[in-house]
Amino acid sequence: MLLSPAHQFPLGGALRPERRAAVVDWARRTGGLILEDDYDGEFRYDRQAVGALQNLDPDHVVHLGTASKSLAPGLRLGWMVLPPSLLPDVVAHGGGRSVSALEQLTLAEFLTSGAYDRHVRAARLRYRRRRDSLAGALADRAPDVRVTGIAAGLHAVLQLPPGTEQSVVQAATWQNLAVHGLSRYRHPAAGGTAGDALVVGYATPPDHAWSGTLEALCRALP
Numbered sequence: 409m410l411l412s413p414a415h416q417f418p419l420g421g422a423l424r425p426e427r428r429a430a431v432v433d434w435a436r437r438t439g440g441l442i443l444e445d446d447y448d449g450e451f452r453y454d455r456q457a458v459g460a461l462q463n464l465d466p467d468h469v470v471h472l473g474t475a476s477k478s479l480a481p482g483l484r485l486g487w488m489v490l491p492p493s494l495l496p497d498v499v500a501h502g503g504g505r506s507v508s509a510l511e512q513l514t515l516a517e518f519l520t521s522g523a524y525d526r527h528v529r530a531a532r533l534r535y536r537r538r539r540d541s542l543a544g545a546l547a548d549r550a551p552d553v554r555v556t557g558i559a560a561g562l563h564a565v566l567q568l569p570p571g572t573e574q575s576v577v578q579a580a581t582w583q584n585l586a587v588h589g590l591s592r593y594r595h596p597a598a599g600g601t602a603g604d605a606l607v608v609g610y611a612t613p614p615d616h617a618w619s620g621t622l623e624a625l626c627r628a629l630p
């Protein structure tokens with residue numbers, strides 16, 4: 409079972425403690441394996457850190473991390489913390505060989521020297537300011553839009569008035585913004601109603617372009 413328990417993508421919620429316990433219980437009863445996709449765990453802002461699900465049962469949970477959010481997606485560097493019983497099979501199947509050894513060694517040095525931690529702390533502060541500036545601008549300029557999922561990570565979900573998602577995505581495209589409607593992430597067989605929303609990543613624009621980008625986003629919103 410693949411989960412992103414600390415910060416679900418795209419809605420941004422965290423798995424509640426009773427559901428964390430229930431899923432670990434399922435894995436123990438059935439011999440199942442949980443893949444814990446902790447893709448942006450470095451960036452938590454105003455809520456208590458959510459412990460890794462893997463701590464609850466290291467024999468049934470694989471913890472997956474990535475440098476895609478903290479460094480750059482183009483590096484293609486990630487890591488797995490594996491149940492010891494799986495290690496020989498993963499090594500036998502070439503785990504780690506598809507990534508340049510030089511980049512792996514550089515990351516190892518970055519981690520052990522403490523520089524990675526310093527970088528993440530500084531980045532967390534910058535992204536938090538950005539998130540606050542996004543939430544503040546929307547409260548002022550787009551009072552019909554509700555921002556959710558922003559306690560962690562690098563994206564926000566903008567809940568839109570009913571029936572407006574497609575037109576807002578179109579308006580954002582005209583403003584040269586690459587944002588997606590929430591419906592894009594919805595499985596065709598999913599039941600219920602998700603509501604209209606926009607999924608907005610706020611990490612990409614360089615600092616000098618941020619205020620212009622925010623202005624363009626506000627223009628696209630109802």
Ligand SMILES: Cc1ncc(COP(=O)(O)O)c(C=O)c1O
Pocket residue numbers: 412417445447473474475476481485486
């Ligand atoms: C849900 C989720 N998992 C994992 C990742 C990271 O993927 P990768 O390490 O292949 O870049 C992302 C990146 O955006 C993501 O959104």
